[in-house]
Amino acid sequence: MCTESCSDVFYSKNIAWILLGDDVFVFDEITDKVYLLKDISKEFWLLIQEKKKLMDIIHQIAESYNVDFIVIKNDITKLARKFVENNLIVWSDAV
Amino acid sequence: MRQALIKDYFYHQAYMKNVPVSVMIELLTKCNLRCKHCYLPAHSNSGLGFDKLKSLLYELREAGVVNVSFTGGEIFLRQDLFELIEIARKLHMRVFLLSNGTLLNDKMAERLSNLHIAEFSTTVFSLREGIHDSITGLKGSLEILLNNLQLLKKHNIRVRVKTPLMNVNMHDYKEIKELCDHNKFDFHVSPLIFSKTDGNEAPKQLRIAKEDLAPILKEIDEQTRNKHLHEYDVPCAALFYSFAIDCNGDVFPCNSFFYKVGNIFNDTIKNIWYESESLKFIKNIKNSDLKACVNCEYKVQCDRCPGMALLDNKSVFACDTFARSCAEIRSNYC
Numbered sequence: 145m146c147t148e149s150c151s152d153v154f155y156s157k158n159i160a161w162i163l164l165g166d167d168v169f170v171f172d173e174i175t176d177k178v179y180l181l182k183d184i185s186k187e188f189w190l191l192i193q194e195k196k197k198l199m200d201i202i203h204q205i206a207e208s209y210n211v212d213f214i215v216i217k218n219d220i221t222k223l224a225r226k227f228v229e230n231n232l233i234v235w236s237d238a239v
Numbered sequence: 240m241r242q243a244l245i246k247d248y249f250y251h252q253a254y255m256k257n258v259p260v261s262v263m264i265e266l267l268t269k270c271n272l273r274c275k276h277c278y279l280p281a282h283s284n285s286g287l288g289f290d291k292l293k294s295l296l297y298e299l300r301e302a303g304v305v306n307v308s309f310t311g312g313e314i315f316l317r318q319d320l321f322e323l324i325e326i327a328r329k330l331h332m333r334v335f336l337l338s339n340g341t342l343l344n345d346k347m348a349e350r351l352s353n354l355h356i357a358e359f360s361t362t363v364f365s366l367r368e369g370i371h372d373s374i375t376g377l378k379g380s381l382e383i384l385l386n387n388l389q390l391l392k393k394h395n396i397r398v399r400v401k402t403p404l405m406n407v408n409m410h411d412y413k414e415i416k417e418l419c420d421h422n423k424f425d426f427h428v429s430p431l432i433f434s435k436t437d438g439n440e441a442p443k444q445l446r447i448a449k450e451d452l453a454p455i456l457k458e459i460d461e462q463t464r465n466k467h468l469h470e471y472d473v474p475c476a477a478l479f480y481s482f483a484i485d486c487n488g489d490v491f492p493c494n495s496f497f498y499k500v501g502n503i504f505n506d507t508i509k510n511i512w513y514e515s516e517s518l519k520f521i522k523n524i525k526n527s528d529l530k531a532c533v534n535c536e537y538k539v540q541c542d543r544c545p546g547m548a549l550l551d552n553k554s555v556f557a558c559d560t561f562a563r564s565c566a567e568i569r570s571n572y573c
Contacts, residue, residue: 158355160333162305165256169249169305171333173355176397178245 151198151235153224159232163190170232179232184209185223198224198235253480254471257522259512261306261481262299263494264292266320268486270313272339273376274362276403276445278495280437282312286486289319293326295484295503300330302508306357308335310494312486315342324354333357341380343387352394358425359391360399365411366418374407392422399425405432405445409455416462428459431561433550436497446561453568460569472525474545479522482512492521496546498555521545524555531558537566 155161160171168181168189181189184205191201202220206213227233253260267286268279287295299307307327314320315338327334334354340361351359363384364371371381391398400419402412412428419426430447434440447455473479475493483494490501490511500518501511511518524545532538541562548559 155331157328160305160328160331160357162260162303162331164249164252164258164260164303167252169245171305171357173333173357173397174395177242178249180245180248 153192153196153198153201153233153235155192156231156234161189172230172232174231179230184220188220188223188227192233250476250480254476257479257513258303259299259480259482259508260303261308261477262304263308263310263481263483264295265311265483265485265494266292266309266314266317266323267312269316270311270339271316271341271377272313272380274339275374275376275407276405276432276442278433278435278442279312280435280439284312284486286312286317287488289322291488291503292319292323295508296323296326296330296332298508300332302512304332306333306335306481308337310337313342314338315347321347321350321354324351324356328354328356335360337361339375339380340384340387340391341377343390345390345393348387348390348394348396351391352396356396358397358399360401361388362401362403363415363418364402364405365408366414367411370408370411374405388422388424392424397425398422399427402426402428403432404428404430404447404455404459406447406451407445409447409451412455412459426462428462430456430459430565431544431547433495433547433561436550449564449568452565453571456565456568457572472527473522474524474526474529474543478545490515492518493546495544496521496549498546498549521555529556531556535563537563537570539566540569541566 158172158174160173162169166182168186170179170181170189187205187208188201191204202217203213205220206216224233228235265286268282268284270282296307309323314336324334334356335358336356337360361384364374368381372378388398400415402415404412416426430452432442432446434443478492481493483491484503485491488503489499490503491497491499498517498521500515500521527533532543535541542565543559543562545555547561548557549555551560552558
């Protein structure tokens with residue numbers, strides 16, 4: 145059975161975003177809200193560009209921050225779920 | 240409150256890092272209306288070709304631009320407008336449309352909604368059709384526009400209504416504001432009317448006389464005057480994060496600052512932004528260099544625009560005389 149970590153992650157169609165200095169700004173055109181992403185949430189966001197699966201993104205962040213995969217997996221999955229809840233990203237199950 | 244802080248932080252960061260995050264692109268000067276106040280001297284240019292605009296959008300994204308405004312002329316006269324919007328959206332840019340709103344239909348509004356544009360900005364001169372239509376030069380234009388505003392609302396597109404206040408419509412903005420409040424449209428009113436870009440001063444005849452402006456300026460300031468969190472020692476902070484491109488590919492610091500700093504057929508966007516000597520000259524001007532302003536008794540209340548100073552008084556260092564007269568009025572109540 146495939147879980148979230150098998151999912152492909154995509155930016156939602158209603159967003160715009162830009163990397164400005166060390167920050168990522170994400171604009172939701174439906175709600176007119178703007179989100180400021182720093183540190184790990186920024187890294188997560190930028191890795192979506194490379195069209196990675198969630199698990200690949202988690203592995204790469206774990207490596208960048210020199211943290212054990214198991215330690216960080218739950219936190220990043222939780223972050224991803226929050227992005228999904230706020231309609232900033234979508235994910236699809238890999239077949 | 241937090242949203243306002245993040246938005247302010249965004250533009251402040253762009254200013255501090257000198258990153259061009261916003262661009263206004265004039266897609267054409269052709270228009271189906273002939274508004275009396277319009278700064279365009281002619282309406283014959285169909286604008287840059289599609290392929291050039293497509294490559295321009297990619298270049299702009301690479302340079303850091305996230306806000307793209309499409310203006311004209313009337314942008315819906317371009318057959319490729321939706322393709323251009325799609326490209327900008329695929330690049331994850333925000334798209335702001337400036338249009339007279341008369342050429343829309345339900346299908347187009349639905350399509351705009353599905354593309355998630357940031358804003359549709361249009362102009363309402365008056366809710367009295369005799370006034371509005373006499374300004375646009377097209378009988379029936381107000382009725383068409385008001386119907387189309389409802390289409391935009393139906394499709395949940397954010398709408399901004401702008402009202403240029405002139406001597407022929409100066410008492411009409413309150414009704415327009417009520418319409419906007421009722422429909423949750425953003426509203427912006429301004430008494431600034433400027434010359435045509437070829438120097439023809441005819442539109443300035445429409446400016447409200449100072450004695451008539453005095454009673455209403457306070458009211459319109461309360462609605463629209465920006466409150467800045469940061470003080471800058473330059474005449475305009477926006478010059479450090481935005482610019483404009485006209486339908487010939489000429490690049491300007493702003494679409495109301497007619498001081499050419501480059502052309503996209505001769506140079507790249509990044510080169511123009513970071514290396515143009517003309518643009519560096521403009522950006523190096525400090526408030527302390529404005530000899531006309533340093534000792535002006537109204538400088539605190541003045542919203543001087545360097546573009547207007549150049550247009551009205553032929554120098555980027557000159558007084559913006561219209562802004563000064565507004566500041567003089569403000570000094571009576573600020």
